[in-house]
Amino acid sequence: MPILGRTKKEVVSEFRCLEILEAARGVFARKGFNNATMDDVAEAAGVAKGTLYLYFPSKREIFLETFRQGAVALQEEVRSKMDEEADAAGKILAFVRTRLEYAERNRDFFRIYYTEFNNMLTHPAPVRQEFQDLYDRQANVLAEVLREGMRRKQVRKMDPLAAAGIVYDATRGWIAQRLLGWSQSSVEDDANFVFDVIWRGIACSK
Amino acid sequence: MPILGRTKKEVVSEFRCLEILEAARGVFARKGFNNATMDDVAEAAGVAKGTLYLYFPSKREIFLETFRQGAVALQEEVRSKMDEEADAAGKILAFVRTRLEYAERNRDFFRIYYTEFNNMLTHPAPVRQEFQDLYDRQANVLAEVLREGMRRKQVRKMDPLAAAGIVYDATRGWIAQRLLGWSQSSVEDDANFVFDVIWRGIACSK
DNA sequence: CAATATTGTGACCGCTCAGTCATAACCCTG
DNA sequence: CAGGGTTATGACTGAGCGGTCACAATATTG
Numbered sequence: 001m002p003i004l005g006r007t008k009k010e011v012v013s014e015f016r017c018l019e020i021l022e023a024a025r026g027v028f029a030r031k032g033f034n035n036a037t038m039d040d041v042a043e044a045a046g047v048a049k050g051t052l053y054l055y056f057p058s059k060r061e062i063f064l065e066t067f068r069q070g071a072v073a074l075q076e077e078v079r080s081k082m083d084e085e086a087d088a089a090g091k092i093l094a095f096v097r098t099r100l101e102y103a104e105r106n107r108d109f110f111r112i113y114y115t116e117f118n119n120m121l122t123h124p125a126p127v128r129q130e131f132q133d134l135y136d137r138q139a140n141v142l143a144e145v146l147r148e149g150m151r152r153k154q155v156r157k158m159d160p161l162a163a164a165g166i167v168y169d170a171t172r173g174w175i176a177q178r179l180l181g182w183s184q185s186s187v188e189d190d191a192n193f194v195f196d197v198i199w200r201g202i203a204c205s206k
Numbered sequence: 207m208p209i210l211g212r213t214k215k216e217v218v219s220e221f222r223c224l225e226i227l228e229a230a231r232g233v234f235a236r237k238g239f240n241n242a243t244m245d246d247v248a249e250a251a252g253v254a255k256g257t258l259y260l261y262f263p264s265k266r267e268i269f270l271e272t273f274r275q276g277a278v279a280l281q282e283e284v285r286s287k288m289d290e291e292a293d294a295a296g297k298i299l300a301f302v303r304t305r306l307e308y309a310e311r312n313r314d315f316f317r318i319y320y321t322e323f324n325n326m327l328t329h330p331a332p333v334r335q336e337f338q339d340l341y342d343r344q345a346n347v348l349a350e351v352l353r354e355g356m357r358r359k360q361v362r363k364m365d366p367l368a369a370a371g372i373v374y375d376a377t378r379g380w381i382a383q384r385l386l387g388w389s390q391s392s393v394e395d396d397a398n399f400v401f402d403v404i405w406r407g408i409a410c411s412k
Numbered sequence: 413c414a415a416t417a418t419t420g421t422g423a424c425c426g427c428t429c430a431g432t433c434a435t436a437a438c439c440c441t442g
Numbered sequence: 443c444a445g446g447g448t449t450a451t452g453a454c455t456g457a458g459c460g461g462t463c464a465c466a467a468t469a470t471t472g
Contacts, residue, residue, distance in 0.1 A: 039460095047421090048421040049461085050421055050422065050461090050462075050463080051421075053460095054420075058460080059459095059461090115324045118321045119238060121386060122238075122321055123236075123237065158399075159399075162389075165380065165383055166400065169379025170375055170376055172379065173371060173374065173375025174371065174375070176324070176375075177371055193364075197364075198372075198403075200407045201402075201404060201407030202406075205406070205411075215448090243429060244431080253450075253451085254450060255430090255452070256433085256452065257450055257451070258431095259431065260450075265429095
């Protein structure tokens with residue numbers, strides 16, 4: 001007896017999955033993938049260890065799912081905020097600000113993101129391609145914005161992907177600093193500062 | 207019978223330490239700290255596992271030592287190249303270029319540096335402070351250069367530590383891209399590009 | 413309110429791996 | 443080259459943990 005296209009069973013199951021993922025996110029953020037145990041996750045989620053395996057096939061898969069969830073949500077938020085802006089400057093500021101804001105609201109996710117992303121990329125794994133794509137998509141959105149900016153003479157001529165890399169990394173670094181508590185300023189101020197430096201670096205000097 | 211202030215025993219012992227550290231660096235770079243086993247390190251070093259424990263108290267300590275070694279060498283090289291330059295622009299270019307060059311020559315070290323550094327910082331440990339200091343020292347050298355540049359009206363007024371963070375992160379990001387094989391250009395070109403963008407971002411617009 | 417199906421449990425298993433230690437090989441030195 | 447000291451070895455141990463499964467609790471159905 002499906003309700004709204006889904007059986008009750010499916011709804012409950014999905015709810016459990018989300019509960020587990022949320023608990024897992026906190027545990028992985030606190031202890032890192034390797035030092036987090038399935039017992040930790042089970043305890044945080046308030047279920048027995050065996051239950052975890054009713055909803056996920058392995059520790060790795062739980063981890064990857066928390067990762068995917070956060071990454072996709074981040075990308076969508078960033079993309080939608082960028083779409084609201086008309087020109088390259090506005091879009092890039094939106095990119096920086098939205099990421100900083102999201103990081104503030106999702107510290108656990110970003111802890112995971114920054115401690116494990118490099119690991120994913122540098123140590124070949126079956127999932128490597130998936131995360132490569134994740135980065136590529138972000139970089140390409142930025143690069144497209146920059147290309148358009150160059151066409152309109154707002155951004156000076158340079159390799160768009162290279163410039164995108166710098167925008168991305170400057171933002172990345174700033175978020176890391178905030179996560180480590182090295183910045184006292186507001187998200188707004190920090191975003192403006194990072195944007196200001198980067199924009200002067202890539203804009204047409206008029 | 208000490209020779210040149212050291213006994214033969216000490217010399218041999220130091221040599222063995224270096225052998226082990228070099229082997230360990232490769233293993234940790236390839237597999238990451240958690241997936242590397244002491245058997246791996248022993249095999250790479252061409253000794254038995256027990257021998258490792260004659261020279262180091264634990265896996266963790268071997269790892270930290272490879273890390274310290276590389277970080278100290280990097281810092282000294284960067285500092286000395288920066289000292290050869292007279293003004294802020296030259297010093298910052300030297301900072302970027304020397305780091306890129308060093309990364310090219312010490313890929314193993316940088317693999318470790320980038321995959322484990324965040325781990326060190328975000329997961330409290332007795333060593334946390336040590337690595338915090340390592341970063342602080344680098345950032346302060348940069349910040350001092352920027353402060354001096356501001357005094358001479360070459361760099362526009364801004365928080366020097368914040369600006370140092372951006373220089374550091376843009377460089378960091380670029381090295382990561384090179385390690386992942388995402389850049390085809392020469393080190394020289396890449397260094398100039400990164401410097402160019404950053405410098406326009408922070409220099410007095412004249 | 414049985415009878416059956418579904419979901420949850422946690423003791424347990426097998427394996428990996430850091431670290432140990434009894435033994436061996438290799439020095440010196442006299 | 444004997445014998446005492448130093449360095450090397452690798453089989454072994456014990457702990458930790460991912461994953462399983464026999465059983466229990468709960469839900470569903472007729």
